[in-house]
Amino acid sequence: MKCSVIKIPAGAPHDMSGLQASIKEGLFRPEEVVAVLGKTEGNGCVNDFTRGYAVMALKNFFAESLNGQAADISYVMSGGTEGVLSPHFTVISRSGGPEKGVEGAGLKSLAIGVARTRAFLPEELGRLSQVDEVADAVAQAVLDAGITSAEDVHFVQIKCPLLTAEQIYEAHGRQASLVTEDTYKSMGYSRGASALGAAVALGEVERSALGEEDICVNWDKFSAVASTSAGSELSCCEVIVFGNSLSAEGPYHIDHAVMKDAIDGAALQGLLERYPGDELVQVLAKAEADPDGVIRGRRHIMLDDSDINHTRHARAVVGGVLAYVGGDPMIYVSGGGEHQGPKGGGPVAAVFRRR
Template sequence: MKCSIVRIPTRSPSDVSALGEAIRDGSIEPRDVVAVLGKTEGNGCVNDFTRGYAVQTLQRFFEGRIGDAASRISYVMSGGTEGVLSPHLTVISRTPNAKKPSGGTKSLAIGVRRTRDFRPEEIGRMAQVGAVAEAVRAAVAEAGIEDAADVHFVQIKCPLLTTDAIREASARGEAVVTEDTYKSMGYSRGASALGTALALGEIDGAALVEADICQAWEKYSEVASTSAGSELICCEVIVFGNSANAEGPFFIDHGVMKDAVDGDALRRLLDAHPEAELAQVLAKAEADPSGFVRDRRHTMLNDSDINHTRHARAVVGGVLAYVSGDPMIYVSGGAEHQGPAGGGPVAAVFRRKQP
């Protein structure tokens, strides 16, 4: 396969004008698009309807160009562009090749999968962990990635609990993991991240129990990025990695931020690939559950006006925008089991410079 990414700025969740221009100038071929990863300017919380609005807009846009084939595209929208983060879309394309590339150089490879739909009582529990692990393994295989070490970012859009879903489960005599809809976002993100860690061998599945979800912070994935929303009831999985079965100028690498101000994690990636051009940054943001960053107290967890995930996105977005020199990057809040407590994965997609 040959995979590529194109970043598209947006003026609103319903703006596809720049996307249309990219298609007209040949930068994007609609039939090759397998996923669209976006940052929308809502609050990123339970009632952030900019995510669903953007998904609906994109579905209709692609339906007008490729018909029913638009349904196979994964639309993953992450709400919240606090601080300097710029709303945008990252359009991911994959073109099949008739034969395996020669030369042994590993290039960007993408795999996309969906889980089954979840019942409300399964969200944030081991049923979700297992289903995500299965989908991640399938996406890795689809991408032609032969070594888990070559997986550098796994983006997952997962569901959350709404009051209607909680009521429906209760009517059937089923208990949900929490009746706090906001907290359900964290449980869903955490279960999805642990599913990724399980699939990639980052944790011992035999030692994983349901009580670990959003409790055992020492169990995490270094490449998972999960985002919860009310616009779906399954998990959409996008695996980013490198493979000798892929070709093209793009490749990806990753690091782990130890805390919200660890810009050196990205700087090390940039220094490791001076010969390449940075194409996109993908990262997770989290407020340290200890209440401290570098031994200094923070108040993100105690702010009754602004959710801590919004604080974290603003901080990490600002740090990584400074290091990369570009605020049009993908930073998602809520990093339960995604990197060490208070930190999170950061990946950089590069484009090799042509001779």
């Protein structure tokens, strides 16, 4: 297996000109693309249709690029480019499959695995049924990547569904009980259940010790590598696992750290210092507003602002901090960190290219 990661600026959610130019330059081959992560300039909330717009444009683009052939690509669009965050697409390619690589040299390279769950019913979101389905999908994606140890998994990106008013009405008609009837809160429940699914799959949380009452309540249970993003453009969960494996080859590799809070730029700085001779290709991170309303003992108002959702505040803060440390605002920072890293913090991963 040989994987690559490139990021491409986007002038709008439907702007495919950068992808077209990259293909002409030979930066990636459409038939080898397994996933596209995007940052689109919507509000990142329930009614952020820039995500679905981008997915539709990407599907049409790859259909044309592959002469009408269906492309089995995972599309994960994260809305919200507040502050200095720059709209872009991260194109993830993979050629070959897991094979014995450079095992003699003990050199692990970037390995990518993908999977998806079945479609969920509205009443399953934010509950243990979602946790279990995501756990199975993450395990499948780890196998797909040829990764043999959970320690080699450094980032698990999951796109999950949310509840809309229409879905709530349909569930009422069946007298189904929902975890919440607040569409915005449903995003958090879906993100949280998905993150716990990753934690179960990777052995970070014992499934037997997890109850439905823990979801979005018990912040001591979390994954140090999960990043989940909710949207109305899908009904299943798309899973992308990033890690390193001896069965992969190539110059790319990935590592991660955990930010203790929204201004913990030292977490990324430590990764950069660990690989001083390598080129930083992309930063992948979660942004969270501390639910206690404080950062290092200082009060913040992210949770009290009725005009701007706290996930938008958090993206702007974390995006600015990490852009400064890495020297580039075109990074993937997703808001809403329920069970993704410790309370108020979140995972940050860095993809490197060996020079």
